[in-house]
Amino acid sequence: MSVAADSAVTFDLDRAWRVHPQVSMRPEPFGALLYHFGTRRLSFLKNQRVLAVVRSLEGHPSARAACAAAGVTEAELPAYTRALAVLAESTMISERTPHDPRT
Amino acid sequence: MAEHEVATHEADADALASDELLVEEVSIDGMCGVY
Amino acid sequence: MTLAPDAPAGDVVSPGRLTDLFQLGLDAPICLTWELTYACNLSCVHCLSSSGRRDPRELSTDECKAVIDTLQRMQVFYVNIGGGEPTVRPDFWELVDYATAHQVGVKFSTNGVKITPEVAARLAASDYVDVQISLDGATAEVNDAVRGPGSYATAMRAMQNLSDAGFRNFKLSVVMTRQNIPQLAEFKAIADRYGAQLRLTRLRPSGRGADVWDELHPLPAQQKELYDWLVAHGEQVLTGDSFFHLSAFGSALPGLNLCGAGRVVCLIDPVGDVYACPFAIHENFLAGNVRDAGGFETVWKTSELFTDLRKPDTGGACRSCGFYDSCRGGCMAAKFFTGLPMDGPDPECVQGYGEAALTSLAGAPSAAVPRPSVDHSHRTTRAVRNAPVPVTITPRLPTPSRPPAHDCDESPLAGFAAP
Numbered sequence: 001m002s003v004a005a006d007s008a009v010t011f012d013l014d015r016a017w018r019v020h021p022q023v024s025m026r027p028e029p030f031g032a033l034l035y036h037f038g039t040r041r042l043s044f045l046k047n048q049r050v051l052a053v054v055r056s057l058e059g060h061p062s063a064r065a066a067c068a069a070a071g072v073t074e075a076e077l078p079a080y081t082r083a084l085a086v087l088a089e090s091t092m093i094s095e096r097t098p099h100d101p102r103t
Numbered sequence: 104m105a106e107h108e109v110a111t112h113e114a115d116a117d118a119l120a121s122d123e124l125l126v127e128e129v130s131i132d133g134m135c136g137v138y
Numbered sequence: 139m140t141l142a143p144d145a146p147a148g149d150v151v152s153p154g155r156l157t158d159l160f161q162l163g164l165d166a167p168i169c170l171t172w173e174l175t176y177a178c179n180l181s182c183v184h185c186l187s188s189s190g191r192r193d194p195r196e197l198s199t200d201e202c203k204a205v206i207d208t209l210q211r212m213q214v215f216y217v218n219i220g221g222g223e224p225t226v227r228p229d230f231w232e233l234v235d236y237a238t239a240h241q242v243g244v245k246f247s248t249n250g251v252k253i254t255p256e257v258a259a260r261l262a263a264s265d266y267v268d269v270q271i272s273l274d275g276a277t278a279e280v281n282d283a284v285r286g287p288g289s290y291a292t293a294m295r296a297m298q299n300l301s302d303a304g305f306r307n308f309k310l311s312v313v314m315t316r317q318n319i320p321q322l323a324e325f326k327a328i329a330d331r332y333g334a335q336l337r338l339t340r341l342r343p344s345g346r347g348a349d350v351w352d353e354l355h356p357l358p359a360q361q362k363e364l365y366d367w368l369v370a371h372g373e374q375v376l377t378g379d380s381f382f383h384l385s386a387f388g389s390a391l392p393g394l395n396l397c398g399a400g401r402v403v404c405l406i407d408p409v410g411d412v413y414a415c416p417f418a419i420h421e422n423f424l425a426g427n428v429r430d431a432g433g434f435e436t437v438w439k440t441s442e443l444f445t446d447l448r449k450p451d452t453g454g455a456c457r458s459c460g461f462y463d464s465c466r467g468g469c470m471a472a473k474f475f476t477g478l479p480m481d482g483p484d485p486e487c488v489q490g491y492g493e494a495a496l497t498s499l500a501g502a503p504s505a506a507v508p509r510p511s512v513d514h515s516h517r518t519t520r521a522v523r524n525a526p527v528p529v530t531i532t533p534r535l536p537t538p539s540r541p542p543a544h545d546c547d548e549s550p551l552a553g554f555a556a557p
Contacts, residue, residue: 024241026166026213030159033168035215037243037266040131042168042215044156050125083125090128127156131169131216132337133393135379135469136403136415138171138220138247138270138311 011085013064013077016096017057023092027051034092043092050083057093157396163448166212167438168402171220171416174202174230175408176514178222179251182274182285184313184354186417187407188345189222190516195409197428199229203236205406208434210240218245218270220416222408222514225252238266245270247311249289250296258296258303270309270337271296276324280317284354297332309376311337314364315354322367326375338368340380343475343485344417345510351476361488362387383468386461386488396466400425400447404438407512412437414447417471421511454481461489468492477507 019025022038031045032054045051052070053063060066063084072080087093177192178185197205209217217237224230225248237244245268253261253269261267271293275281278290300308310329312318318325322338329336343351356364365384368375368391379393394402399415400423406412410428413419425444426437438444456467468484476485477499483491 024213024215026215028159028164033164033215035131037215040216040243040268041128042131042133043126043128044159046125046127046156046159079123079125086124086126086128129156129394130373130376130392132376133379134169134398134402135382135394135396136171136398136405136417137169137218137378138339138416 011063011081011088013067013081013084014062016061017063017066017084017088017093018096019054019057020091020094025051025055034087036090036092039091041090041092043087043090045083050080053080053084054087054093058096157394160401160448163439164402165439166214166435167404168214168398169216169218170209170214170404170406171218172205172406173221173408173416174219174224174233175222175227177226178249179226180223180249180286180289181516182289182346183350184274184284184315184341184345184347185515186342186345186347187220187222187419188510188513188515191514192222193409193514197408197410199232201410201429202229202233205410205428205434206233206237206240206242208428209237209242212435212438214242216243216245218247220247223249223251234267238264244268245309247272248296249285250293253296253299255299255303258299258305261300262303262305268308269300269305270311271300271334272311272313273325273328274313274315275318276321276328280321283317284315297328297334300334301332306333307335308332309337310334311339313339313341314356315341316356316360317354319356319360319364322364326371335376336374337376337378338364338381339378340383340469340472342417342469342471344471345419345513346515348475348507348509355486358486358488358490358493361486365391383465383472383484383486384488385464390464395464397470399423399470400444404444406434412441414443415471417469418474419510419512420474420508422474422508423471452481455479456481456483456491459483459489459491474508 020036022036024035024037026033031047032051034043034045045054049070049072053066053072056066056069057063060069067077067080084093173187175192175196176187176189178189181190224246234244234246243266247270250271261269273281273290273293274284275290281290282288297310312325326336341347341355361384365381365387368377368381369389373392377391377393379395379398381391382393382395385391385395399418404412404414404425405416406428407419412425412427412434414423414425423443425441428434428437430437451466453462453467456462465484468487470480472485473480473482476496478485478492478495483495485492485496
């Protein structure tokens with residue numbers, strides 16, 4: 001099980017992100033399960049708020065905005081940034097490009 | 104009873120303990136009870 | 139049946155350990171094993187499902203599709219199809235295609251008998267079908283002693299065909315035994331040769347496995363050797379999380395490290411019976427049937443058995459052991475089919491408590507070891523094997539000088555006598 005990347009992986013909160021199209025999201029009582037059909041990896045989102053952030057990424061101009069809209073405080077932001085970094089590293093979420101119709 | 108010191112994950116000084124991670128990942132083959 | 143958490147959304151409280159999250163139950167299994175048929179062209183001595191003969195009550199093609207529809211609705215991401223030998227079902231490909239067309243990923247487990255070059259090419263072209271080839275020896279001598287004459291050659295041919303067709307990272311799955319643990323390096327070499335990913339799994343005394351457990355299960359020193367080898371190979375080698383009982387040796391292996399039965403996984407058998415897991419095909423672990431009103435979804439969410447399994451584990455006789463948090467008391471099926479109490483040590487407990495418990499069991503002759511309720515073995519005995527394998531049940535000698543340990547003894551050392 002991979003622990004959050006404490007390596008040089010940095011996550012850009014100010015870019016636009018979205019859930020990878022090959023990912024299936026399944027809400028659960030504790031939060032959610034994400035399964036990537038391409039990589040066959042499974043991610044556990046361990047509370048409702050991080051699920052709210054991930055779900056809403058597509059509809060916000062930046063991950064920072066998505067976090068704020070979900071009620072993530074400044075104190076909490078580092079933990080949420082780390083969470084998003086983990087998801088980005090395993091390609092559960094990817095940056096939105098100018099080609100994406102929803103940008 | 105004696106405290107169990109068995110580590111179930113690596114945790115260096117800066118990284119959060121597994122308990123505090125908001126996202127954890129595992130392989131789809133990481134569940135027991137499957138062929 | 140799901141309970142809403144009391145804590146408000148967000149991380150006002152720490153999210154906690156992953157395994158604690160499952161206390162609330164899951165709306166659907168994460169991964170599911172589905173045995174499509176009890177029919178099999180082989181008669182492996184350790185078959186966990188005692189397969190061989192088709193059951194006339196097998197789910198029909200339409201019933202299978204209805205199950206797939208349910209799995210899609212429940213968003214089950216991934217189903218592990220096995221048997222018996224699933225490819226002998228005439229509708230096998232129709233069902234695989236139906237599953238992948240309905241957002242259910244498939245990995246099927248096979249002895250390779252039907253993996254021709256044409257089939258391999260078709261598989262290589264599909265993104266959502268994974269293949270797992272079973273092999274239990276790195277040489278024909280070791281493999282065929284367990285799986286039957288010619289089975290090694292069949293598996294090799296299948297892997298060659300998959301490799302030639304460009305299928306990368308199919309799985310080579312091995313059940314670890316006393317006889318094949320010395321071949322770890324060779325298994326890795328075979329996997330590498332065919333571009334496959336090696337998967338090592340635990341032998342459980344399930345199905346016909348109970349009959350050969352004493353002869354085949356790894357020795358304590360071999361368990362350590364296996365653990366060290368797995369640690370050295372990290373996530374390169376899969377295990378299906380089947381060695382979480384070895385976590386007591388040191389740091390945990392990759393995976394959830396807990397018994398998933400009825401909590402995150404379960405089994406659907408060829409006649410639609412839903413069991414806690416494929417290693418527990420016994421009426422004690424039968425949760426319901428997909429033909430019942432409400433189908434699989436109702437069984438998963440409301441069955442008494444699963445509700446019970448989802449209650450927090452208190453550890454029983456193991457809770458005073460410092461390693462309980464790592465090993466979680468081991469495998470429910472391994473305990474059950476060796477006659478051990480569910481709230482005590484695993485028969486292969488790395489601290490030796492399981493061995494001790496088995497020895498003291500021998501002093502209680504009234505305790506009969508549970509037999510599988512369901513047996514589809516071929517009636518005729520197997521043809522002569524390549525190498526002799528003693529398939530007798532080793533009698534456990536009673537030790538009259540030591541009183542049998544009571545099941546309720548809290549001490550894991552109950553019944554244990556120092557050597």
